[in-house]
Amino acid sequence: MRWIILLLIYAIVDIYSYQALRSLSKNGWIAVAYFIISAIVVGNLIYQFNQPSGDGTFTGARGYAIGIFLAFFISKIILTVIMLGEDIVRVPFAAFQKASGGSENFTIPSRRKFLSTVALGLAAIPFASLLYGMYKGRYDFRVLKYTLYFEDLPEAFDGYRISQISDVHSGSFDNKNKIEYGVDLLREQESDLVVFTGDLVNNLASEMDDWKSLFSKIDAKDGVYSVLGNHDYGDYHEWDSAQAKKDNLNKLKQTHAEMGWNLMLNENRFIEKNGERIALVGVENWGIGGFKKAGDLEKAGEGLQKEDFKVLLSHDPSHWEEEVKKHDKHYHLTLSGHTHGMQFGIEIPGWFKWSPVQYRYKHWAGIYEEAGRYINVNRGFGFLAYPGRVGIWPEISVIELKKGPKPA
Template identity: 45%
Template sequence: MAKRLLLILMLFVIADAYFFQAFTTIIHTPFLHKIYWYLDVLLLIGVFTLIFLRQQGKDIQRLAAGLVTSFLIVFIPKLPAFPILLAEDLVRLLQGFPPRSIYISEFVLALALLIVLIIVFGLTRGRHLYRVREEVLSFPDLPDAFDGFKITQISDIHSGSLSDVYGVRKGIALANAQDSDLLLFTGDLVNNKAAEMESWISDFTSLKAPFGKFSVLGNHDYGDYTHWDSAELKASNLIRLKEIHREMGFKLLMNESIAIQKNGASIALIGVENWGKGGFHQYGDLSKATSDLATDSFNILMSHDPSHWDHVTLDHEKHVHLTLAGHTHGMQFGIELFGFKWSPIQYFYEQWAGLYQKKGKYLYVNRGFGYHGLKGRIGIWPEITVITLKKSIS
């Protein structure tokens, strides 16, 4: 992590130095030049302050959210300037280094302004720009009664970050409009505390599905990322959070499975507690959750963190046909256009958004309903997933 942070800071300094050249080519006011560097210095001081406070065990979530937003606005628009101005320098080198082209510098500044506008849109409108993503998955051993069975998945509500009631209700209405048979929530109901969800209970209670609503816990639901005055308070918070799931009409699955029955046939829905790589708690117990399942049952797993799929699920003795996860949010920042997708989160998680297939098994990673850290979404929009199960001819 330290090496990655150092690399990002080095890239920041280099890109900033190049962008400043374009800035001074167009803007000749010394006072504005000083303001430019003052803002950069303040941002770097904030980064090092954040690192120091984290090492001291302080609550840094608000500071981190503000810094992430500031870093995006200050740094990301400057990044495209680096290759453009570097290419110009190669041409200038052959020409004896004449002054920079005003036109290229104007283009770089205009591009940066456009990127700033995109970021501002993501921080305001993007947080509730819900997208329905549909997949049709075929299985030869799917019970005939479940041919055409529809599942709606939402994930990562992060109620402690939500503020726009009408925006949230738009997402809930969109989820209900899919008319799915089953509704599944794959964890992170809150940021830290159950109290964050109290005012949203009635809204999320309105989610409907004829075959029921089921859920699992995510890493944020355990209250591990905030200070508690006692272990008892932390434990009671988790108890209350479980009660909220029940009050909203969700059956919370804690390392257990349940049969979904239709016309005399059934499929197994499995839910495990959070299990994650890289320092995240590994409370999930897939063996316990599947201990009572028949070897030939059709199995769908809810597991918040997609890393559980690679590290545990793929090679588990019980065949899990489909795993539904969330957790990554697609980092709430990236590009998804015409089938191409990119986000910095892909350097941390191999499976980070959308559908994946290995060894005859599927994983779907939902991009999240809410947001956390970054107060919005840029390019990676909030998601409602609809998966239709189909019977294929073997």
């Protein structure tokens, strides 16, 4: 049924968007080519989704089918909107002409070639962008650096640096050299601490088998700490049994250990320096909107005092909004991921930031502050479903902690 609905929507958009091309040329071969390409694109999508998928996710040929479909479909939606806008004007105009006696026949004015040309130009922007995002954008790693000020930061940790990555989604990778470059870029930051904030895999622990040795190279003076994300539990895979799902999660936990990462499961550790300390707290996934709520902030914070300086690792930023930022124990800094910035948007650093995901998540990319409590939402290291990134690039966050008041 879902494919029938998709095909109906696609057919309507396809036929309507074709009007822009038809107004420029009525060549029959152009029409044939247009609709053949459309049929191939949607046919390939349906075909790929009806093939067996060992990991049950949108990777490989299935991922590319999604990406190509989106490139065509979004571009055609733009054409459709513009053509519809023109019809909203020209059809009532023809009706008015008829009603006022200006014309004996009801004749709709021809489409304007100029408007169709502009429409095609505008539609070419997302089309080219989405193809570029698959070709290069998904591995265009960026290091984003932030400096945060806290008056109650222990003196010994003034200038302390934390590197964060999130949402690796290793089952989507297909270029070892590019991933090696990203890992090396992380290591070059030489931060005091490295943290990973969930979604190491798409579904299966085995997705990390070919990548463990590479990610094992990540290290830091005070260690590498990690938490689980919603995908790590295997909830989106059809398991043969409950035991198989449990075994998969146990294997994934073991993978963290084999890489030298300290996986935190609703617990806390202290990091000490020159007789002073800060608390690192890690919770399991907790998210609104149907996502797993395995995180237990009360358990994770056992033994901590309000006065302790605390850095919390929590995969889903909705946790910060719902529980963390108003918690009595005062969690100074929360590090999250999950949103990927939707892998699509527009950012002009310091000026403008937009992505469709902001209509779902209040905090979706970068640093946010409320009442002296901060959250950083990492845009993600990997990708999922759409095999690319446009405007929202894969990120390595580097956060420097400074003691003192926030500069004016």
